[in-house]
Amino acid sequence: MRTEDDLRAALTTLERHTPDADTVLRAVRSAGGRRRGRRPALRWWASGLTTAGALAAAAAVFAMSATPAGPPPSVFRMPDGTEGTANSDVGAARQVLLAAAKTAARSPLTTGRHWKKSTITGNFVQVGPSDDRYLIMDQSRNESWTARSSDDVMVFTQSLGAQLASTRDRAAWRRDGSPTAWASAGASGLAGPQGFTEGGNRVTTAPGERHMAFGEKGPGGRPFSVGGHSMSLKELQALPADPARLEKLFLDSPLYKHREDGDAASYLIEQVPEVLAMPVTRQVRSALYRMLAGVSGVRSLGRVRDVAGHEGVAIAVTEAHQKCGDRTKADTDADPSWIYSTCTVEQRLVINPATGLPVAQELRYTKLPAGPKWSAPGGLFSYEIFEYAGWTNASAPGSQG
Incomplete structure (x- = not known):
């Protein structure tokens, strides 16, 4: 004893x-x-x-010797300087995007056997008893390797463990018995503007093992998705370097046409960053920035730090939505259960001015209905950090070549 x-x-x-x-x-x-x-x-x-x-x-x-368990979760904190300074002048946002377009057009040509992309995503999720809910931040690393020669793609994911959103959430967590795991709380992808997430996995306070999520050609036998259109590497690199034609491609997508809420600006700033991190030509990457420069409602936030402390310049779109915060579990076919009746959401894109590549995407509640609170710092509810996007001659983990 x-x-x-x-x-x-x-x-x-x-x-x-x-x-x-x-x-x-x-x-x-x-x-x-x-x-x-x-x-x-x-x-x-x-x-x-x-x-x-x-x-x-x-x-x-x-x-722990009898029942393995992770350490208690820390309280999530963002680095100083994250907020930036909003500038409603449309011209300022246009200048930021046109500067990024020039940088992207001058980016050096590279090659390799695989296109590697690595990101970290974080989602704040409500857990706990129905009468005493609290927020945890579920974070995961996602990595994909697409072969140049075959379009084969391997995707790996790893849970990085949960944190509590605030000291108030820590108090509720203790009232809940200080659990170290939550069922069906995970959200492995970036949320949509209304709070949609992918997943519904078990979340623990400790980091998990890295594992292969899948290895196949991708949707429709093609590894890349541009606004809902599945494409091979050859098709991706044949995209037109024309802002108007690119905008038409995005807005002709069923993803946009069947969208129940949100205008074109919200949709484009949601979809374009993922394409910027694909192996498109540098002329197309430049044209994507010029396309965003012509979208109404985009404003500049000036220089900011993302949630990991990376510096960059940011643009944003803010829009009101009906029904926010989908809490549907991934293992059910039930209709969405919404946390909030309305919300106003700011979608941010942080850009590295030295490379023209995306640094991060962030989604924040700026307004909720009277009464409900959101304890995450700055209204943040989802983010994606772009760690790496580029060609490499390295072999994918676990592969033979």
Whole structure:
């Protein structure tokens, strides 16, 4: 039987290795990684534990030998400077996009055996009892390898563990018994403007194992999707470098025509970043930015930091929506169950001015109906960080060549 002295010894060890708030903040920033160099391992230990909370955590350390469990989730924090300064001048947004178009047009030509794309996505998800809900942030890394020679694609994913959205959510989490896992809460992809997500997987506080999600040709036998149109690499690289023709391609998509809510600006800023991170020609990447420069309703946010601390210039579209926050579980065929009756959402695209490549996408609630709260910082509810997009001669993990 473990004694009180054993428990206090474990508490001492735990407190010695529990980082302060600055260390946790650096870990959150490192979740998106740095653009160059080795990526530090993620750690999700909580900071600022009370004595009672630390004793409970120490007791949990003893229990790990019998029942594996992740560490308690930390509170999500964004780096300083994330918000930027909004500029409603349409001309400012146009200047940002035209500058990105010029940079993209001058980007160096590269080649390789695979097109590799790596992203980190994060989604804030409501969990807990129906009368005492709280927000967790579920984060995952997604990586795809598309072969130049065959259009074969391999997709890998890894859960990076859950965090709590705020100290208020931490209090509700403790009232819920401090769980380390939640069923059907996962959301592996970037949400749509109304809060749609992909997935519904089990979420834990600890990072999961990296695994292959699938390996095949992709939808319709083609690995790339441009506004709902499935394309091979050859078709992708034959896209016209003409802003008007590209806009027509996007808006002729069933994805847009069957869209129940949102205008063209909202749809384009949702769809275009993914194409910017595909192996399109540099002329097409430039034309995509020039296309966005002609879209009404786009405004500049100036220089910002994304949720991982990366700097860039940002544009945004803000739009009101009916019915927001789809909480439907992925394993049911039920109609969506909406958290909010209305919302106003800001969609952001952060661009690297030195490369013309996307840095991140972010979606934020700027207005909710009277009464409901959203405790995530800055109204953030979903984001995608572009870690890498480019040709490589490396072999896909687990492949023979």
